[in-house]
Amino acid sequence: MSLQAPILSPHELTAAADTFGTPLYVYHAERIAWQYNRLTQAFAGCDARFFYACKALTNLNILKYIRRLGANLDCVSIHEVRLGLLAGFEPRQILFTPNSTHFGEYLEAVGLGVRINIDSLPILERFGKEYGASYPVCLRLNPHIMAGGNLKISTGHAQSKFGISVLQMDAILEVTQRENLQVEGIHMHTGSDIKDVHVFLEGLQLMLSLSARFPGLAYIDLGSGFKVPYRAGDPETDVELLGQRLSAAMSEHARATGQQLQVWFEPGKFLVSDSGYLVVQANLVKQTPTDLFVGVNSGFNHLIRPMFYDAYHDIENLSNADGEPRPYTVVGNICETDTFARDRPIAEVSVGDLLVFRNAGAYGFEMSSRFNARPRPAEVLYIDGQPLLIRRRETFEDLLQGQEAVL
Numbered sequence: 001m002s003l004q005a006p007i008l009s010p011h012e013l014t015a016a017a018d019t020f021g022t023p024l025y026v027y028h029a030e031r032i033a034w035q036y037n038r039l040t041q042a043f044a045g046c047d048a049r050f051f052y053a054c055k056a057l058t059n060l061n062i063l064k065y066i067r068r069l070g071a072n073l074d075c076v077s078i079h080e081v082r083l084g085l086l087a088g089f090e091p092r093q094i095l096f097t098p099n100s101t102h103f104g105e106y107l108e109a110v111g112l113g114v115r116i117n118i119d120s121l122p123i124l125e126r127f128g129k130e131y132g133a134s135y136p137v138c139l140r141l142n143p144h145i146m147a148g149g150n151l152k153i154s155t156g157h158a159q160s161k162f163g164i165s166v167l168q169m170d171a172i173l174e175v176t177q178r179e180n181l182q183v184e185g186i187h188m189h190t191g192s193d194i195k196d197v198h199v200f201l202e203g204l205q206l207m208l209s210l211s212a213r214f215p216g217l218a219y220i221d222l223g224s225g226f227k228v229p230y231r232a233g234d235p236e237t238d239v240e241l242l243g244q245r246l247s248a249a250m251s252e253h254a255r256a257t258g259q260q261l262q263v264w265f266e267p268g269k270f271l272v273s274d275s276g277y278l279v280v281q282a283n284l285v286k287q288t289p290t291d292l293f294v295g296v297n298s299g300f301n302h303l304i305r306p307m308f309y310d311a312y313h314d315i316e317n318l319s320n321a322d323g324e325p326r327p328y329t330v331v332g333n334i335c336e337t338d339t340f341a342r343d344r345p346i347a348e349v350s351v352g353d354l355l356v357f358r359n360a361g362a363y364g365f366e367m368s369s370r371f372n373a374r375p376r377p378a379e380v381l382y383i384d385g386q387p388l389l390i391r392r393r394e395t396f397e398d399l400l401q402g403q404e405a406v407l
Contacts, residue, residue: 006030008277008382010318010356016387017279017318017354020378023298024279025365027057027390029065029383031275036069039267042239045247046263051095053224053268054080056362057276061381061390063087066271074266078105081114091115095221095266097140097187099162110135117187117221119163121171128179138185138221139176139214141166143206145190145199163188166206173213183214189223189266195235197242199225204246204263208253211261219262226270230312230359237270269362276361278303278377279318282353283333291329291342294349299332301371303357303364306340314358315341323347330355334372365391373399 008028016026039050051074052066058080063073064087072093073084078101084094091113098105099119103126109116110131118124119140127137142163164172176183188203200222207220226237246263254260284295305311315330317323325345332338340357349355368376375394380387 005034005274010316010321012382012387013277013279013356014318014354016380016382017281019387020380020389021393022279022281022354023296023302023377025360025377025379026277026279026387027059027062027272027361027379027381028275028277029381032062032065032271033069035267035271035275036066036071039239039265039270040070042243043247043263043265045243046250047260048243048263048265049219051221051264051266052271053266054084055366056268057272057364057366058083059365059379059381059390060087061388062272063089065381065383067093071271074268075114077101078108081109081112085112095138095264097266099140115184117185121164121168121175124164124172124181125175125179128175128181131181133180133182136182136184138187138219139164139172139183140187140189141207141210143188143190143203145188145203145206166210169210169213176214182216185217185219185221185264186210186214187221187223187264189221190225193227194225194237195227197238197245200242201245201249204249208249211253211259212257217259217261219264221264221266224266224268224270226267228270228273228359231314239270273362274359276359276364278357278360278364280355280357282349282351282355285349285351292326294328294330294346294355295333296330296340296355297333298377299334299372299374300336300338301332301334301369301374302377303340303360304367305363307338308367313340313360315344315346316356316358317347317349317353318356319353320347320350323349334374336371370394370399375399 017024051072053074055076067088073089074095075081076097081096094114095117096109096114097117117138117140140163142165186207211217229236280296280298282294283297286293300307326348327343328346329342330340378393379391381390
């Protein structure tokens, strides 16, 4: 792995926009590979497996590419499971981790042969009565650990809807023993944008302390939430340090107990976030008494993170990179307040200039919509220096998809 992470140049991004139009999502395959290799090297000291959390970005070509890298797949809906199988993942390479879903999805998942992660006592009991020891399961536990960069993405605290509380361990054991369930793994996920490696190590120690209660346990799944930097100077999860300390902890556990366990992680944003770029065009430059606005041909219907999570994305002017910076408020073209950035220094913008939002690979296109009857962007994958169209731009006809003419 090179010491410098690969990036796409302004020329490459501009060329893609010239070829495929804007707004345009562009992903860099080699950056995804670089991130994956970083993980495998960081955790080389233990028996680690990585399951790409595909809710971050499910384009079939991205799934196929990540499978080629050697990753497995984490899915939160039965249709994500079906996409994974279509991309070529073997059933046992897929972990199905839904919540609040209809029991029929569990039945369908069993029929497809994928691994199943159960996060509630009622589902655990029903699954046990249906399958007993005939189908192994993983248990998603709520460790009551507050972590993550935003309450909306914190999933392991006491009030979270996710997982079975560790305070309900007696009830868990009563169900698993009564129904003779085969528990092959225990799982936790505390949230996203976790900067402190001690959060993972705290969770690991909790899971290791519970591991002896489940005979035949094969793995501990620590979820993910690795923080990626969105601007210069941002902190990030030190996965190399985490790999060292986790490997030492697992070795010590094996020596003390004789229990050999795999450690699983579910990186999503970590793998694809900084591989992604959203290229837009300036429609309008507008001075008001309070702001100098740049209105672009996109909105939170294409990139919702700034409005939903107050997320920061670097924005650069590809058309005038060396221009004098001015403080712009960058907004979208939909009939809602959709502010991407306020008073952001950007090289001087003129109507028609191409702007790029960086770190747009995770939860960008994936959370997009057709709000205001505006079609969704095209997607392009840069691989081996070539931009390949992996999703065409939607058209007006696509807006009518699924509608029935009854009047």
